[in-house]
Every structure is written in C-alpha cells, then in structure tokens.
Amino acid sequence: MRLESRAGSDKRSLFERVVEFLSPGPDSRAELIETLADAEQREVIAPDSRLMLEGVIRMADMIAGDVMVAAPRMDLLDIDAPYDELLALVIETGHSRFPVYEGQRDSIIGILLAKDLLKLQRAPGLNVRTLLRPAVFVPESKNLNELLRDFRSNRNHLAIVIDEFGNTAGLITIEDVLEEIVGEIEDEFDEIQSDEGIYTLADGTQRVAGDADIAVVNHALGVELPDDAFDTIGGLVAHEHGRVPRRGETVAIGGLSFTVLLTRGGAVRWFKVAPTAREPGA
Structure with missing residues (x-):
C-alpha cells in the first residue's frame, strides 16, 4: 500500500512537470496580462479582479x-x-x-x-x-x-x-x-457621472471622460473636432500632444482646452474642458 501511494505521488509530480514543460508560464508582463485576460474569459477570475491585478502589474513601472x-x-x-x-x-x-x-x-x-x-x-x-x-x-x-x-x-x-x-x-x-x-475612487465630493461621460461643472466648464466618443463631444459642446482618425477624445488629445498627457497638463484643440484631471492605466480617465482664452484683439 505504501509503495502504491508513493508511486501515485511520483506519477502526479511527473505529470505536473510535463504539463509545466509543455505549457510554460508567462515570460513577460505582457504575456502575464494576456494570461489574466484569458483567465477572465474562462471565468476563472472576475473582471474586477483582473483589472486590479493588471493595475498592480502596470504600477511596477510607474513613478510619482x-x-x-x-x-x-x-x-x-x-x-x-x-x-x-x-x-x-x-x-x-x-x-x-x-x-x-x-x-x-x-x-x-x-x-x-x-x-x-x-x-x-x-x-x-x-x-x-x-x-x-x-x-x-x-x-x-x-x-x-x-x-x-x-x-x-x-x-x-x-x-x-x-x-x-x-x-x-x-x-x-x-x-x-x-x-x-x-480604479477611480469616488467620494462624497465627486459628481454623478452621466451616461455619455460628459457633464457640466459648477464653474460652467465640462468634465469629459477620456473614452467619450468625439462625435458625442462635438454634439454636446457644439464643436467640430476631427473624428476621422480617432474615435475617442483621449486618443485625439494624445495624438495632438505627441503622447498621453500627464495629470495637470493642458492641451488646446479646436478652440477648447483639455486639462487632465485623472489618469489610470496609462490613459486619461477625465478631462476638464473649457474654451481657450482668446487673445486681446482677436
């Protein structure tokens, strides 16, 4: 009985080693993130858990x-x-x-x-x-x-x-x-978000989500931002700026100034949008 037990234990250990050899673990952070996405798709982990784990992984490369x-x-x-x-x-x-x-x-x-x-x-x-x-x-x-x-x-x-x-x-x-x-931590001072990611602040400016559709922003603010190459405001602003702007930075496009309020996961979560100041005599 003892010999059989040991043999069974050895077989399981060998099987696990064979599986590990045929299906090695991720060798990079990108592969690890892909593995997490696959685990979510197979319902091994919940979507919220995947996002948090990805946040922990990406945070390792981020600085203050x-x-x-x-x-x-x-x-x-x-x-x-x-x-x-x-x-x-x-x-x-x-x-x-x-x-x-x-x-x-x-x-x-x-x-x-x-x-x-x-x-x-x-x-x-x-x-x-x-x-x-x-x-x-x-x-x-x-x-x-x-x-x-x-x-x-x-x-x-x-x-x-x-x-x-x-x-x-x-x-x-x-x-x-x-x-x-x-992800974003809302508190008692945060405004309730609109379904389209656009709403008016107390000072008359707009708070716009980075993933808001350009077409929706054009309609809501009465502007004509180009939407032929990009679908979202965040993509357009990053293109015009040459990179994803950091928190507090402002980018002017089409008569509007986009000030970054919050970034997350290497993308802009929220912009504060206001008309650009006109120069005297303009």
Whole structure:
C-alpha cells in the first residue's frame, strides 16, 4: 500500500512537470496580462479582479511623476492668509490635507489637516504654524510600489513631489496610488457621472471622460473636432500632444482646452474642458 501511494505521488509530480514543460508560464508582463485576460474569459477570475491585478502589474513601472497633481493645479494654503480665507478654500475644495507655503508657492513649509483648522475657532489666538505637520518630500522618479510602502509604514497620506532641481513638481496622495490599482475612487465630493461621460461643472466648464466618443463631444459642446482618425477624445488629445498627457497638463484643440484631471492605466480617465482664452484683439 505504501509503495502504491508513493508511486501515485511520483506519477502526479511527473505529470505536473510535463504539463509545466509543455505549457510554460508567462515570460513577460505582457504575456502575464494576456494570461489574466484569458483567465477572465474562462471565468476563472472576475473582471474586477483582473483589472486590479493588471493595475498592480502596470504600477511596477510607474513613478510619482506619472500620477501626481502638477504644481500649477495644487490647492495650497498661504501661512499668512487670514483664517476666513483659509476656511473658505478648505470648504471650496473639500480636501482633508493641504500643503502650506510661505512667501512663494514653491516654498512648502508643512501640511495642515482640515480638522486642525477648526481648533482656531476655539482658540483664535493659536498660531497656525503650531498646527502644521511635517511635509514629506519625494523625488519625481520614485517608484509607486516604494511610495505605497512608505505611505503605509509612515501612516502618511500625502507627499510633495520635487523635480531633479529640488523644485516643487506636484503632489501625490495615497488615493492617487491606489486608484492605479482599483480604479477611480469616488467620494462624497465627486459628481454623478452621466451616461455619455460628459457633464457640466459648477464653474460652467465640462468634465469629459477620456473614452467619450468625439462625435458625442462635438454634439454636446457644439464643436467640430476631427473624428476621422480617432474615435475617442483621449486618443485625439494624445495624438495632438505627441503622447498621453500627464495629470495637470493642458492641451488646446479646436478652440477648447483639455486639462487632465485623472489618469489610470496609462490613459486619461477625465478631462476638464473649457474654451481657450482668446487673445486681446482677436
């Protein structure tokens, strides 16, 4: 009985080795992604699981500069601003954390939590500087995998991204990193999306999905963007720009400016669209 058991065990082991030899595993990330797609098609994994796994794989090649909010679009607080002005910006943006600068916007001196600002109501004589928390600075080239580990180990949710010259390039949050894995994270401040991926924001501009059809955008905004070579807005903007634009970058096409609000998986998820400013005398 023991001999038969061992023989059966050896046969199974040999069979597994033969299968592995005839059907080797993926040798590259592209093949691994294809394997995941095949697993989804055969209903081995759910579609959401495949997307998350692909996000983890792609994130290994991404750096902070790929997903950061560019410096011109950062919502900052001036350390010398009056309390009412600070409170108004906190309420308007709905963020929970704010970089604070002194003098020039590039001079970040700390991070202020929105909840800490309320302490000034109970103690008006309190100095805002005493409420600041240390700012974390990371290079633009920092790998997202490493950054996520740092966020988790340091219990920090926001970092200031600096370029090779030490200047402020932007900021990145733990939510920005996680969205590369799980997709866009909606919160209570996010608008409800329309079926066509286009809707009007409070300031009169439009929020347009990167995969929105050009024909639909033309009809909704009353423009005539070319749709003979590309089907989606994201494809058209990437072509005109020469590459997929990063978060915070703006591309002007056909009298409209397309500012990237969110990227995911190497593509633009959302644009903020507004008419381009006309030059004086035009």
